[in-house]
Amino acid sequence: MMYQVTSSTPRHLAEQESYDEKKLYRKVQAVNTSECLDKVKALPLKLFEFAYDTVKGRRQLGVIGSELESILPESVDVVRSQAFKNPDSGTIPGAPALVKLANFPVVDKSVLFMYNVGAVQHLIAKSEELGSLVGQLEALERAANASLALLEGRIDAEVCACVCVGVGVKRGEAVG
Secondary structure, three states, rough: EEEEEOOOOOOOOOOOEEEEEEHHOOOOOOHHHHHHHHHHHHOOOOOOOOOOOOOOOOOOOEEHHHHHHOOHHEEEEEEEEEEEEEOOOOOEOOOEEEEEEEEEEOOOHHHHHHHHHOEEEEEEEHHHHHHHHHHHHHHHHHHHHHHHHHHHHHHHHHHHHHHHHOOOOOOOOOOO
């Protein structure tokens, strides 16, 4: 598919007005959604308060970057330097207005979201597979019940025949 791109760029940059989407993405491959599910199951989901949150006392549900690095390293960006407003500024004498953290691991939530999409797709496929198996089992149960009813009818007929012969009643006569 071809797209048109319009933008104003400095003269030293090459401006490409149209491009072929197939040339933009390399090494494209299908995703193993089972692996996505395994990664999502392993996420160390936490409830926490971030010390430098702009909303004091806010509880957040999420993952902590340093804990996530070993599971999904591509979802963590280590920021060389990040400044946060110091919540103690103004309340503690001499506290700086900003606090600077070096090599701060930041979670890329869009990466987590896409792993969740893969995990959900896997669960949907498994649910559909289980639904199909349930349908097959229900059909087998109906067939087994029909066979059982047929066998019960034959057994009843045989029992009746044996009882009738045992009491000296000829076939076709009423027992009484």
